[in-house]
Amino acid sequence: MRRISPFELLAICFLSAAVTACGTGGDGGAAEADEVAAVAELDADRMLEHVRELASDRYEGRLTGTPAAERTRRYLTRHLDKSGAVPCMPSRPQPDSLSAWEHMASAGEDTDAALVNILAVVPGEGPRIVVSAHYDHLGVRGGEVYNGADDNASGTALLLELARYVAGNPLGHEVVFAFFDYEEGGLRGSRAFVEAPCGEGEIVLNINLDMVSRSEEGVLFASGTRHWPELRPVLESVDVPDGMHLEYGHDEPGTGSDDWTFASDHAPFHRAGIPFVYFGVEDHDGYHDPSDDFEHITPAFYRAVGAFIPRVLEAFDSEFDAAQ
């Protein structure tokens, strides 16, 4: 378990230029003061603040079914309340104890864990795009908090700010923002979602974000185009911001753990015949380790990813019509 000292935090704020977000401190910080409004672009300062918060010891590693997971959901839904997105209609009745954003599902017959996905939508016409990130992580083991800053507070925070961005800049397609639970327990939240999606309408694409903030080399992988080659020209049409490189791969069958096709929440979509692209970084020293902390992410790279993903979504929205 590591806590960030005030001195370290100051250093991080200086290095990451997240001065606005860091200056306010506390649960929510600068994000609390905002309101529903059109925004010009995804707010990277807020995105970094969400990671700092969700990867703090207060959330105890966000293990599915724990009070810490509930605290995580409260943080996410409080920000969704002000995002301009709306709850995605549940496919079955939900307990009164949950907010409209929260969808309880069976995690599987082999576990009693209460699985709760958080599902938001920005309405649009025609087929739907699901952008996803899992918010759970490994919890506390042997007295150490696995904060999961990169895995996957980073994708969760990006998704939260992406929902706010898209709400202010609606697309042609309807976009579902899926914060999946219990990915670490075997992609349980995404499996439950694909079996019984919220809302209505065909899903034509999944964009999955899992570990998108930590790469000293600045390399983000786009995985899945080997299976879904029609996606690649769309990705190639998007300008890659300074601060990151985009590489394709980790989707070659027969390459063992180098093949990420079934490694995260895009897998249930793929199995259901829904095209996916998965964005993530190469495994690093912090992978499933207590050292996956906020101070080890790569802020300049993460900011570039935060600038890139909205452009990817917009490119798919305008150029890719998988319904045909």
Ligand SMILES: [Zn+2]
């Ligand atoms: Zn993950």
